[in-house]
Amino acid sequence: MTxxxxxMSDFLSEFTHSLTQPNGDAVLRRINAERLLRLLADEFxxxxxxxxxRILPDNRLVGEAGADFLMQIDDYDIRLQFVDAPRGVPEFxxxxxxxxxxxxxxxxxxxxxxxxxxxxxxxxLELSMTRIRYVLGNPDRIDSLLQQTRPLPDVLRDLxxxxxxxxxxxxxxxxxxxxxxxxxxxxxxxxxxxxxDAERQRSYRHxxxxxxxxxxxxxxxxxxxxxxLSEALNGVPSADLENRLTRLTxxxxx
Amino acid sequence: MPVQGLSLEAxxxxxxxxxxxxxxxxxxxLASKCPAGERFATFKEWMGRQLDVIRxxxxxxxxxxxxxxxxxFAPAGAFFAQLKPHELEGVKxxxxxxxxxxxxxxxxxxxxxxxxxxxxxxxxxxxxxxxxLSLAVRGLELATxxxxxxxxxxxxxxxxxxTWLRTNxxxxxxxxxxxxxxxxxxxxxxxGVHRNCKIQTPHMRxxxxxxxxxxxxxxxxxxxxxGESIMYQLLQINENLMQSIEIKLAAKGATx
Numbered sequence: 001m002t003x004x005x006x007x008m009s010d011f012l013s014e015f016t017h018s019l020t021q022p023n024g025d026a027v028l029r030r031i032n033a034e035r036l037l038r039l040l041a042d043e044f045x046x047x048x049x050x051x052x053x054r055i056l057p058d059n060r061l062v063g064e065a066g067a068d069f070l071m072q073i074d075d076y077d078i079r080l081q082f083v084d085a086p087r088g089v090p091e092f093x094x095x096x097x098x099x100x101x102x103x104x105x106x107x108x109x110x111x112x113x114x115x116x117x118x119x120x121x122x123x124x125l126e127l128s129m130t131r132i133r134y135v136l137g138n139p140d141r142i143d144s145l146l147q148q149t150r151p152l153p154d155v156l157r158d159l160x161x162x163x164x165x166x167x168x169x170x171x172x173x174x175x176x177x178x179x180x181x182x183x184x185x186x187x188x189x190x191x192x193x194x195x196x197d198a199e200r201q202r203s204y205r206h207x208x209x210x211x212x213x214x215x216x217x218x219x220x221x222x223x224x225x226x227x228x229l230s231e232a233l234n235g236v237p238s239a240d241l242e243n244r245l246t247r248l249t250x251x252x253x254x
Numbered sequence: 255m256p257v258q259g260l261s262l263e264a265x266x267x268x269x270x271x272x273x274x275x276x277x278x279x280x281x282x283x284l285a286s287k288c289p290a291g292e293r294f295a296t297f298k299e300w301m302g303r304q305l306d307v308i309r310x311x312x313x314x315x316x317x318x319x320x321x322x323x324x325x326x327f328a329p330a331g332a333f334f335a336q337l338k339p340h341e342l343e344g345v346k347x348x349x350x351x352x353x354x355x356x357x358x359x360x361x362x363x364x365x366x367x368x369x370x371x372x373x374x375x376x377x378x379x380x381x382x383x384x385x386x387l388s389l390a391v392r393g394l395e396l397a398t399x400x401x402x403x404x405x406x407x408x409x410x411x412x413x414x415x416x417t418w419l420r421t422n423x424x425x426x427x428x429x430x431x432x433x434x435x436x437x438x439x440x441x442x443x444x445x446g447v448h449r450n451c452k453i454q455t456p457h458m459r460x461x462x463x464x465x466x467x468x469x470x471x472x473x474x475x476x477x478x479x480x481g482e483s484i485m486y487q488l489l490q491i492n493e494n495l496m497q498s499i500e501i502k503l504a505a506k507g508a509t510x
Contacts, residue, residue, distance in 0.1 A: 007439060043373065
């Protein structure tokens with residue numbers, strides 16, 4: 001876990017739980033759950049080396065607005081909130097949902113809040129605002145929600161994979177092919193030429209417009225636009241390019 | 255009002271780093287207050303007293319360890335450098351004699367390293383040592399009697415190993431009571447003892463501050479904000495200790 005190194009951090013965590021948990025057994029469950037989470041996080045980071053993953057003690061950083069742990073993956077984050085499991089199985093009361101809802105509302109950049117029960121296999125459940133609202137509106141569905149708990153590694157893996165799918169980016173390298181790469185400049189040049197020809201071949205009712213289309217300096221403007229394209233590909237700021245294109249409009253309308 | 259927090263009644267297994275921390279604390283904080291000719295006698299007596307304080311919570315009046323871990327105890331520093339070799343051996347022998355030692359079970363240690371799905375970072379090269387694992391195995395063995403077992407250590411790797419082992423299905427098949435074995439930071443246990451009024455608050459506070467200073471003195475915190483970390487942890491220790499004192503006083507029927 002990306003926290004302060006060494007055992008002092010662990011001791012402080014144990015000390016705090018011994019003061020805040022309702023009884024000795026809950027203290028031990030929480031201590032073990034945090035250690036398991038740290039081990040799991042290490043393995044998760046190792047398995048997803050392409051992504052930049054950090055796990056931080058969330059409520060230590062942001063206070064009550066935070067969950068127990070914040071998992072930062074590239075530019076999105078997942079929050080993890082522990083729930084005690086005195087009977088060794090996930091349990092959750094409806095009156096605990098508003099606090100979870102507040103947590104999500106206070107952290108809009110969070111893609112998911114994951115409840116993690118202090119069971120030996122760290123059973124977990126991903127919650128979204130939609131899911132919370134649905135259960136608050138249908139209290140009898142809370143049991144079916146609990147039936148969807150799965151071991152934390154599975155929940156995290158699915159969450160991360162879903163983000164990758166949304167971006168349509170594969171983390172693995174694409175195989176090299178023998179197909180020649182397409183020249184964007186050629187494509188653009190062809191498209192511009194076709195567009196200008198199409199404009200010039202339009203039939204105009206008014207003589208002035210017909211004359212303007214015939215006199216349009218197509219080759220000159222095409223050269224300018226291709227130059228603007230190459231500048232854009234070389235990283236020239238769009239504000240500069242916009243100025244040039246504005247000049248083009250004035251010249252074209254002459 | 256019941257004293258909140260951990261139950262202290264358990265078999266206790268003590269790691270060498272706990273003995274080292276206590277002996278170093280004595281040397282750095284208490285030795286200079288002793289008359290020069292009585293320092294070593296005072297040290298032996300003081301160490302014995304500290305271990306007696308935690309021994310009273312055990313069901314068998316023993317502080318367990320393995321022989322290989324007990325043999326690691328080698329007090330260092332200017333205080334012990336004044337001793338002649340045979341005197342130093344005497345000090346080591348005395349402290350080791352305060353522990354109930356059993357031989358390490360090397361077969362079981364090897365079996366643990368070969369368990370399927372074992373975290374490589376923890377149990378592979380560079381992870382926990384065989385000596386550390388001998389304490390974990392001892393913990394699993396003691397738990398077969400059906401009573402809780404605490405392994406007191408300041409080693410993060412050993413704490414994580416014990417947590418992983420107690421929930422592992424192969425270990426559970428071999429040691430059905432594995433769940434009774436628990437790794438605890440030694441300071442967590444000492445603080446629990448403090449809350450039970452067996453350690454005075456000024457001593458507990460001093461030990462915690464000393465441990466924090468030693469921790470940061472040892473570490474090269476490259477890329478971290480060392481000053482902020484120290485300040486944050488110190489504040490948290492003090493805040494937690496105040497809460498602990500309130501619980502302690504409430505249990506005694508007093509007001510803070």
